[in-house]
Amino acid sequence: MHWTNLFGVITVASVAVLFVTGIVLMVVYAPSSEAVTYLGPYEPLTGATASRAFDSVMRVSFEVPGGLLLRQLHHWAALMVPASVLVQLLVTYFTGAFRRPRRGSWLMLFLLLIFVLAGGWSGYALPDDMLSGSGLRIVEGITLGIPMIGTWLSTVLFGGEFPGRIIENLFLIHILVVPVGLLALITGRARSAFTSQPPQFAAGGREENNIVGIPLLPNAALRAGGLFTVVVGLLVLMATLVTVNPIWNYGPADPGNASAGSQPDWYTGFLDGALRLVPPGWEFEFLDRTWTLAVLVPLAVVGAFLLIVALYPFLEGWIMRDSADHHILDRPRNTTNRTSIGVAGVILYGVFWAAGSADIIALLFHLSIETVIVTLQVALLVGPLAGFLVAQRVCIALQRKDRELVLHGYETGRIVRMPGGEYIEVHQPLDEYERWRLAAHQPVQAVEARPNEAGRLRRVERMRGWLAVRLLADRISPTATMKGEEMSPTASRPSLADPAPNGTKP
Numbered sequence: 001m002h003w004t005n006l007f008g009v010i011t012v013a014s015v016a017v018l019f020v021t022g023i024v025l026m027v028v029y030a031p032s033s034e035a036v037t038y039l040g041p042y043e044p045l046t047g048a049t050a051s052r053a054f055d056s057v058m059r060v061s062f063e064v065p066g067g068l069l070l071r072q073l074h075h076w077a078a079l080m081v082p083a084s085v086l087v088q089l090l091v092t093y094f095t096g097a098f099r100r101p102r103r104g105s106w107l108m109l110f111l112l113l114i115f116v117l118a119g120g121w122s123g124y125a126l127p128d129d130m131l132s133g134s135g136l137r138i139v140e141g142i143t144l145g146i147p148m149i150g151t152w153l154s155t156v157l158f159g160g161e162f163p164g165r166i167i168e169n170l171f172l173i174h175i176l177v178v179p180v181g182l183l184a185l186i187t188g189r190a191r192s193a194f195t196s197q198p199p200q201f202a203a204g205g206r207e208e209n210n211i212v213g214i215p216l217l218p219n220a221a222l223r224a225g226g227l228f229t230v231v232v233g234l235l236v237l238m239a240t241l242v243t244v245n246p247i248w249n250y251g252p253a254d255p256g257n258a259s260a261g262s263q264p265d266w267y268t269g270f271l272d273g274a275l276r277l278v279p280p281g282w283e284f285e286f287l288d289r290t291w292t293l294a295v296l297v298p299l300a301v302v303g304a305f306l307l308i309v310a311l312y313p314f315l316e317g318w319i320m321r322d323s324a325d326h327h328i329l330d331r332p333r334n335t336t337n338r339t340s341i342g343v344a345g346v347i348l349y350g351v352f353w354a355a356g357s358a359d360i361i362a363l364l365f366h367l368s369i370e371t372v373i374v375t376l377q378v379a380l381l382v383g384p385l386a387g388f389l390v391a392q393r394v395c396i397a398l399q400r401k402d403r404e405l406v407l408h409g410y411e412t413g414r415i416v417r418m419p420g421g422e423y424i425e426v427h428q429p430l431d432e433y434e435r436w437r438l439a440a441h442q443p444v445q446a447v448e449a450r451p452n453e454a455g456r457l458r459r460v461e462r463m464r465g466w467l468a469v470r471l472l473a474d475r476i477s478p479t480a481t482m483k484g485e486e487m488s489p490t491a492s493r494p495s496l497a498d499p500a501p502n503g504t505k506p
Contacts, residue, residue, distance in 0.1 A: 100324065115181040201328070208327050269356030347379075410428045
């Protein structure tokens with residue numbers, strides 16, 4: 001079992017903790033915006049006006065035995081799930097595990113991330129403290145900034161004027177829509193993994209039509225169960241020792257005030273950051289409406305980014321005319337341009353994410369907020385392109401290194417004198433399995449654009465061919481075999497029976 005396969009177990013373990021703790025907390029939590037007077041044991045807030053939701057969360061934290069541990073366990077698990085899902089997406093992308101026949105599994109993994117984000121955002125607001133109230137006020141502003149439908153959409157979401165019945169609405173999303181979606185998607189991915197051949201990295205004996213590895217029962221199941229137990233134990237340890245979301249320090253939400261230095265949970269920081277990077281004053285009048293680009297542009301950019309992520313397997317398959325099933329995973333270095341595109345996307349996400357904490361960065365490093373924003377705006381424009389080019393050169397360099405290893409083996413540091421008087425270094429050839437891992441690579445090759453029946457080359461086909469050559473096709477030849485021959489898609493695995501290259505001593 002490769003280590004990259006273990007993040008799914010982390011996701012399942014964290015979701016299980018969320019479900020168990022959420023069911024227990026739901027018994028005590030009161031999803032109501034009704035105003036009450038807090039009379040609990042936390043004296044600094046005694047007599048303060050708060051919602052019934054805030055009062056119930058304070059009761060869980062200070063009066064219910066083990067309530068604070070359950071709250072913090074629930075919150076830490078909620079922070080863990082998006083991290084594990086994001087890592088799963090990255091591993092799946094960079095290894096090419098999204099290709100046929102697993103494109104549906106990729107879509108389910110992407111939708112799992114969306115449901116996790118929705119669950120985290122809705123749960124973030126349920127305590128109805130000042131921090132979550134400030135976040136909801138930002139959401140209201142973004143919603144109202146959408147032309148034509150913004151006012152109607154805000155009324156539906158909040159159930160009237162802010163804050164309306166937002167707690168009641170989000171509670172239904174949090175306990176009904178999100179759990180059902182998570183269960184359906186996790187079940188669907190498990191069924192897909194069980195019914196289809198598992199993907200494997202290239203190694204001795206592994207080919208597209210066979211499976212080489214440990215059996216599911218009992219070996220893989222026992223390993224997964226052990227990791228499941230470890231993840232739950234670590235979450236309990238974190239909930240016991242590390243405070244998270246101390247709402248008593250923030251106080252109850254107040255529509256007329258906002259919390260200074262408020263930050264969203266880390267997994268939604270990229271959405272907030274996209275808003276901060278747009279220059280102020282971007283708006284125009286059209287159809288007797290004010291179109292605020294400071295809201296529309298970030299929504300369009302983030303929406304397009306997420307849409308490309310969701311549809312990437314289908315886009316790559318269409319561009320490269322790839323309709324074959326793939327069960328052997330790629331090493332990221334061997335798919336140069338796909339890896340470079342992924343690095344560019346990670347940098348884009350990272351810049352958005354950093355911009356979500358621009359004010360904290362300015363405060364900690366004693367910089368002006370304008371300097372931080374301008375720097376991140378430049379990074380947003382330059383960073384993805386620079387990351388693409390650097391990743392491309394690194395992948396090519398690593399491919400050339402692998403090529404040299406396959407051709408000449410490892411350097412041993414031993415210098416010997418030949419009968420003719422020349423000196424050479426003795427190289428240690430790779431064993432059969434290592435050569436298989438390095439050389440069994442099929443390059444991504446561009447397919448020529450095809451004219452239609454009338455002999456004309458349509459614009460779509462031209463664009464398809466241009467994208468194939470410029471974005472996805474490999475730039476250099478694949479790793480060579482011991483004979484120095486290029487591996488073709490039908491080439492068999494390297495064999496130790498091949499003669500050693502010149503200058504190499506066994």
